[in-house]
Amino acid sequence: MTEPILEVTDLCTHFFTQDGVVKAVDGVSFSLKPGQILGLVGESGSGKTVTGFSLLGLVDPPGRIVSGSVKLAGEDMAKLSQKQLRQLRGRRISMVFQDPMMTLNPVLTVGEQIDLAIRAHNKMNKTQARELATAALTRVGIPDAETRLDSYPHEFSGGMRQRVAVAIAMIHSPDIIVADEPTTALDVSIQAQILHEMRNLARESGTALIWISHDLATVSSLAERLMVMYAGKIVEEGPTAAVLRNPRHPYTQGLLNSLPAMAEPGHPLQQISGSTPSLLALPPGCPFAQRCPNAQSACEEEVPLVQEGESAYRCHFPIGGTA
Amino acid sequence: MSDAFLSLDTISKRFSPKITLGDRIALKLGASVDTRSVHAVEQVSLTVRKGETLGLVGESGCGKSTLGRIAAGILEPTEGNATLENKPLMEEGRKATLRVQTVFQDPFASLDPRMRIGDIIAEGPIVHGLTTKNEAPSYVKGWMERVGLDPSFVDRYPHQFSGGQRQRVAIARALAMQPDLLICDEPVASLDVSIQAQIINVFLKLREELKITCVFISHDLGVIRHVSNRVAVMYLGRIVEIGETETVYQNPKHPYTQALLDSVPKLVLEDDTLVEFTAISGEIPSPLDPPKGCSFNPRCDHVMERCLREVPGLIPVDGEQEAACFLNQKEETE
């Protein structure tokens, strides 16, 4: 058995705002082995990005990790200084941000930024770095890469910026990449190329991936395991195909029902009734209860995680019944 | 076409590199400085009818957002005319009409970080008399609810939102202006499928109620199929196929459209299936140096000698469907 490269235990990241405490991440646990690809899907605003930020030590005030632990190769990240964290980021763990402009500085050319990223952790001269940067851009499907290194981010299309962010995250073949919606701005063909490159990286360098995405089809073809997040909690997890084929949690089922392919073109799509609960005032018990077709009074109480073979879910009345 | 609402007439857009003084000296001294310009949009002619939704799809970097910005009257084309009911969309380098609103691809960049989101949504409608200062809070609340945002968030700033929440602020802001023409650039890309469904339903309903005409740019071919009456496929700055959505999806007449539809990922529901990720083969052409002839020729399985010399124009194939491919002319010439 290989040791996990990442172990997250009961992670809670909260924002202390004027209006109250936003429990963005509330008791998330999972582990990752080298080369493993984990999909993370869920409601918009459910805490996927904040989970990713927590792993990299990037949560800013008024937010902070209030409890739980993140261990990278057995080492507790909470014990690291800011300096040690900076040395880790990019080299051992990197993130493709949902908003590529978080990676890219608007006043530097694309080439200058890749150069900075390369030489932050690698001793080499400008010429060598430029060659590596050209190769990195070509790898993500940007033609005329050498010339395009001299462009500024605003001179790139949305998808090209996203690919630069992907290229930067892959440069040092880190232990872990948290990829937050890394292909939303890409057409299906270039997306296929990126997925191919990412999977190769996982296989060849043992980079473990956390793949945050709304695109269930893509996640299902890439990730071995899947976690479904709702209101700060993992509500279902397991081998990807099994979860999608046989969802146990009504929220997961609701997601699948909402796919455009499930309705006639031009007709209303199925949507989950009700709206996202405010994370400021979560009811005790299951956060999905108010919207759930199966909810009963028991759902007002704390819902434990029910383990079932390789899968687990957090629901008193799962689809298909309890074992 | 007489029923054209939005009309784009042989539009081209090139971005030239800025030549600095240093470059100029270097050029004089005979050094090589790259002065090639980016051919972002090449001779695109297009009409959108009142009340219709035109989907716009194509490879990343092929010029969709550039064309969208021209159609929104916020970017001047290098050549050609863009008009809304025969009136120019831009005058003296500025947007000429407020009847057009845009949902931008990058929601974070398009929201002022120092403004509360309630003000972001209310600003335009107040200025244009769609609501008053006093009524603004309830006006804003209504639009926030429609896009599935908790109205108690009105006093928050953009950075306090998740990606998808920000996207919905941008959608609410555009819709609250009750535009006649809406340019949506990847409006649902960062939303989970359930909220995406909610937004699409709101969009379908409002489109009906307010008779909004829409250009809808997206990489999600499932979403495009669902919302568009017609679809235009772009490749390296040009429209290579256009037609009624169902016709194009069921019977694509351009090899690029075919390849694109073939690459759509499918939901994998069987254990241990290994999906091979295959991009369209061949080298992606550069907009700095478009290939001679048909720009898809380096990647096309059906390439003929003629494709290397001539640029195919849009040829009507079937009813309203048009495709820029010589394959569709074969029968006539044979």
Ligand SMILES: Nc1ncnc2c1ncn2[C@@H]1O[C@H](COP(=O)(O)OP(=O)(O)OP(=O)(O)O)[C@@H](O)[C@H]1O
């Ligand atoms: N700085 C902040 N202050 C207050 N609340 C915040 C802040 N940052 C995030 N949040 C809240 O934390 C919750 C989780 O946000 P997060 O960005 O992780 O969502 P997400 O799952 O990534 O959603 P999406 O799919 O829309 O990107 C959201 O409800 C958001 O409003």
Ligand SMILES: Nc1ncnc2c1ncn2[C@@H]1O[C@H](COP(=O)(O)OP(=O)(O)OP(=O)(O)O)[C@@H](O)[C@H]1O
């Ligand atoms: N301001 C600019 N200066 C120089 N080049 C630009 C500028 N804006 C866009 N381009 C270039 O024009 C081409 C088309 O860009 P555009 O943003 O229209 O593509 P797109 O089809 O929207 O792509 P995506 O799907 O990735 O968003 C790209 O090669 C891009 O680099």
Ligand SMILES: [Mg+2]
């Ligand atoms: Mg997010």
Ligand SMILES: [Mg+2]
């Ligand atoms: Mg774009």
